[in-house]
Amino acid sequence: SRVVKLAVIPGDGIGPEVVAEAEKVLDAVIAGSDVAFDKTRFSLGAGRFLETGDTLTDDDLGAIADHDAILLGAVGGVPGDPRLRDANIERGLLLKLRFELDHYVNLRPSKLYPGVPGPLADPGDIDFVVVREGTEGPYVGNGGSIRRGTPHEVANETSVNTAFGVERVVRYAFALAERRRQKLTLVHKTNVLVHAGGIWKRIVDQVAAEHPEVAVDYLHVDAATIFLVTNPGRFDVIVTDNLFGDILTDLAGAVTGGIGLAASGNINPDGAFPSMFEPVHGSAPDIAGQQKADPTAAILSVALMLDHLGLRDHAERVTRAVETDIAARTSDARSTPQIGDAIVARLQA
Ligand code: NAD
Numbered sequence: 348s349r350v351v352k353l354a355v356i357p358g359d360g361i362g363p364e365v366v367a368e369a370e371k372v373l374d375a376v377i378a379g380s381d382v383a384f385d386k387t388r389f390s391l392g393a394g395r396f397l398e399t400g401d402t403l404t405d406d407d408l409g410a411i412a413d414h415d416a417i418l419l420g421a422v423g424g425v426p427g428d429p430r431l432r433d434a435n436i437e438r439g440l441l442l443k444l445r446f447e448l449d450h451y452v453n454l455r456p457s458k459l460y461p462g463v464p465g466p467l468a469d470p471g472d473i474d475f476v477v478v479r480e481g482t483e484g485p486y487v488g489n490g491g492s493i494r495r496g497t498p499h500e501v502a503n504e505t506s507v508n509t510a511f512g513v514e515r516v517v518r519y520a521f522a523l524a525e526r527r528r529q530k531l532t533l534v535h536k537t538n539v540l541v542h543a544g545g546i547w548k549r550i551v552d553q554v555a556a557e558h559p560e561v562a563v564d565y566l567h568v569d570a571a572t573i574f575l576v577t578n579p580g581r582f583d584v585i586v587t588d589n590l591f592g593d594i595l596t597d598l599a600g601a602v603t604g605g606i607g608l609a610a611s612g613n614i615n616p617d618g619a620f621p622s623m624f625e626p627v628h629g630s631a632p633d634i635a636g637q638q639k640a641d642p643t644a645a646i647l648s649v650a651l652m653l654d655h656l657g658l659r660d661h662a663e664r665v666t667r668a669v670e671t672d673i674a675a676r677t678s679d680a681r682s683t684p685q686i687g688d689a690i691v692a693r694l695q696a
């Protein structure tokens with residue numbers, strides 16, 4: 348029998364609420380099988396910072412790295428909370444984990460499940476995956492400012508794009524497109540970001556030559572937001588940089604029935620480090636503590652994790668249970684644990 352070492356980071360706000368349901372579903376799907384999950388909980392996030400002043404210590408990082416996978420709820424406080432100004436939870440914790448554990452593929456699938464009420468009148472079939480680069484771009488934080496607070500302040504953030512970093516994520520995206528509908532769209536802003544956009548375009552063209560079966564097209568990011576609303580069915584695999592991928596995937600979540608359904612995996616395909624699975628959404632301070640959050644995104648993140656761990660049957664069972672639950676939804680009046688319990692019941696049916 349196999350034992351998977353799982354690091355669990357419930358985090359802040361609705362994070363612990365949705366992770367509790369994700370764990371319920373995980374426990375239920377593996378019950379009676381020959382796989383066990385040995386879980387370690389890590390108290391990290393805005394809450395921990397306010398208590399101890401720590402964001403992510405080297406000990407935390409080392410301990411987390413010594414696992415097979417990570418399940419994360421969400422971290423971060425109320426945007427703009429002055430007490431968190433020095434914490435920099437997003438950079439110091441979430442991005443630090445993604446960078447240090449070399450999560451260069453941020454995998455964000457979007458699928459419109461039958462029965463889901465979405466904002467589009469005539470959505471058609473929506474089933475695409477955004478392959479968002481996870482370790483570079485404007486997120487690496489080598490910016491700075493001078494003359495801060497004066498009328499002559501200068502602030503900049505540079506987008507870092509390396510040939511190595513772009514090529515590896517582009518190769519991953521092509522391989523994924525091969526296994527799907529053989530269509531890949533590069534999204535960037537090459538008309539303005541000529542250097543960053545240029546390296547992405549050149550590398551996509553080079554790798555495309557090795558994949559003649561994959562139809563490749565290109566969209567500027569502004570136009571991509573139009574098509575995500577007017578014709579989302581045109582997309583199969585989207586490959587894009589860290590920042591554009593962040594923005595596109597909140598939009599993708601919204602058009603496929605809401606951010607409460609959008610799952611993600613921060614993948615280290617080489618397997619040198621544990622991959623991390625988390626909903627696309629944040630800690631939602633506006634609804635935290637009320638058990639109003641939809642835990643489905645966290646539960647579908649468990650399915651992505653199971654698939655990544657090679658537990659494909661378990662992953663499919665979770666996805667099917669979620670699909671059945673979604674198809675039967677009439678309103679969103681259920682509480683967080685009611686949705687989790689309903690999905691567990693579907694698993695056992
Ligand atoms: P958010 O995703 O937390 O919330 C945006 C809106 O979506 C809110 O109205 C919220 O109520 C709603 N929402 C989010 N998840 C939901 C769910 N499961 N069910 C129902 N409604 C849901 O984004 P934000 O308000 O910009 O950020 C809040 C905090 O979370 C910030 O500190 C931000 O930095 C952080 N954040 C963390 C992560 C992460 O840990 N991965 C991701 C995004 C934002």
Ligand code: IPM
Nearest residue numbers: 423437438441442593627629
């Ligand atoms: C996400 C979040 C993060 C990001 C923030 C909280 C750093 O928005 O996971 O989408 O920008 O990647």
Ligand code: MN
Nearest residue numbers: 593594597627
């Ligand atoms: Mn985001």
